[in-house]
Amino acid sequence: MLTCIANLSNDEVFTPPELANQMLDTLEVAWAEANYGASIWSDPTVTFLDPFTKSGVFLREITRRLTDGLESQIPVLEERVDHILTKQVYGVGITRLTALLARRSVYCSKDATGTHSIATSFDRDWGNIWFERTEHTWAGGRCAYCGAGKSGYERSDDLETHAYAFIHTTDIKARLARMFGADVQFDVIIGNPPYQLSDGGGSGSSAMPIYHHFIEQAKRLEPRLLAMIIPSKWFSGGKGLDDFRATMLGDRRLRALVDYPDSREAFAGVDVAGGVCYFLWDRDDPGVCHVETRVGGMSVAADRVLDEFDVFIRDNRVLNLVKRVQEKRDVPLSAVVSARRPFGIDSADAGSAAGDLYLYASGGDARVHRADVPKGGELVDRWKVLLSKTSSEHAGQTDKSGRKRVLSRIEVMPPESVATESYLIVGPFSSELEARNAAAYLRTRFVRFLVSAILLTQNITRGSFAFVPAQDFSRAWPDEDLYAKYDLSEDEIALIESQIKPMELGDA
Structure with missing residues (x-):
């Protein structure tokens, strides 16, 4: 029963x-x-x-x-x-x-x-x-x-x-x-x-x-x-879970952690966004944690210290790749990604046919008066990149080829433009060239793989880019150049390309 x-x-x-x-x-x-x-x-x-x-x-x-x-x-x-x-x-x-x-x-x-x-x-x-x-x-x-x-x-x-x-x-x-x-x-x-x-x-x-x-x-x-x-969302997100996450990751009494990225492998027919995990906490025996990831009937395990980063990277293979990228000590891209509601404009505020600023909105682009934009003035008249704050698919799911797209709408925003709360803003940039190179960078498999490393639900935030390194956007950065810059192995490249599908300019 x-x-x-x-x-x-x-x-x-x-x-x-x-x-x-x-x-x-x-x-x-x-x-x-x-x-x-x-x-x-x-x-x-x-x-x-x-x-x-x-x-x-x-x-x-x-x-x-x-x-x-x-x-x-x-x-x-x-x-x-x-x-x-x-x-x-x-x-x-x-x-x-x-x-x-x-x-x-x-x-x-x-x-x-x-x-x-x-x-x-x-x-x-x-x-x-x-x-x-x-x-x-x-x-x-x-x-x-x-x-x-x-x-x-x-x-x-x-x-x-x-x-x-x-x-x-x-x-x-x-x-x-x-x-x-x-x-x-x-x-x-x-x-x-x-x-x-x-x-x-x-x-x-x-x-x-x-x-x-x-x-x-x-x-x-x-x-x-x-x-x-419990749900695995606590690894990197969840409302009000920042203190809880820090406490859990720093607790050496957490000795075993078994993670199911697809909750249906633990609970038949129950889809919990971000997956589920179970843990063992041992009061009298602190030490490293044995982390096991179970996907598709396969298991990957390793002994780990959980608080190497502010969030938990669930896949041991991804952890090694992130560490390799971190060795360059680049500034994270999250430093130039906005918080939610970058201009203070709600999604319901659809704008009008008039207005001196172009308004990007999920329900259809429009225009808005500058006086009606409550914040983000430092971005309004600069080149920037628009990024949908919702993943193009459930973060835990893949397409028929087994790969994810991760990011959805990515578009260069010219000066005199703003966006509703449906979007994040990357920038500002000093020229159209830099903005276009940044947009192309966001479309690389390399970037989207690093975002997916900690993206457990479909909600994208500034923190989702914590492991993505910023670049000199006076030039373009195709995947091949990024693989070379960070000295990725053939296995690491294969891991990225097996999980992330290509995304070209104009993809919807």
Whole structure:
């Protein structure tokens, strides 16, 4: 049943048993290495918590493994199962429905004290899988804990609030003590947290990530081992994730990271933009991180220090190429790429037939009066390059040839021109020649490959050009010259050309 169960919403992605068991295998290895080869499944004192259980798959698979591992210590099956379920395995449901589903999966009954329950000594119908409706704490129109908007998440009693108990508290140890008993200290925390909440603009790029709150809260409990599967967007982007990313990349207790650039290889039929990853955090054994990328049934792995750069480069082969380019110590092109809304003109401001400035707009170019341009005055009367801030395709997907285009509209902008928020601006440049050479540079496979190295969604920002070196644009820079300048090997050139398709002047 748990293999084919459907997902309830974007923030409630059910974990397939196969993936859950891969994570448990990683956990098992780490425990054995820290305990002289002992099996975690043969220890009757180890406690496990899934603080955001949905289908109950992690708790069920943990119970199955403990049932086998503890056979010699607790020979009677019924006693062994009861010990595991009442003393070792705990969960917190994220909704009333998923709590019932998890109890049915783990106890074989939604009532842990019922006649069909395989646990025999509970005195509470929820057993060790807790759920109570939790309310948001509103402050200035948003929840003080998770940032949910009051207009979207203040709900009647018959609707789920999506106020997750695990992160709606300033003292998580005290809250869990009230749930399960003051003497419970969790050795292992594992699961698949909710990923996002709508921030009022829909889903996808307008959704607000919340999974980082669950990771930060879990660390406050100081488990020996922590494992979660989360979106990979945090590698280089995500709203409000800058501090979280810096903390994760600098945390030497992050010992394993398994990345799926295509989330459908982890969750059948579920397309999470930018892919997903799972990690293992080991409280007592800091060191380098074993990074594994799984694509198309293949695996590439290496031991890495994660904070070499401000963002994480997921592909080990790409990392080596980026390092080679960085050896030249060129100024990054991001220094001359604008922030979003370079002229302060919204997409809805379509301009008019009149106006002294040409307006580039995604809905059709127009004109606008100079007086109506609130910022970017230093760019208005200079040569520059227009760049769409949206990738030409989903960053994680390829065309039929297996290659990506990455960048979309690239166009030279003459003086007396501006653009809406749909575009970024590269420049300014001192002449038309420099602007044309810069535009041609952006079309090279070399540049688009370096952008794609950290582009996990279709949203392009100034930061997407952090690894792209600036050039002397008094001359043209075709790919062949760039390959030679940075002394790329035949294998590195082949890697670029296998991933990035050609883009010529005038391509739409």
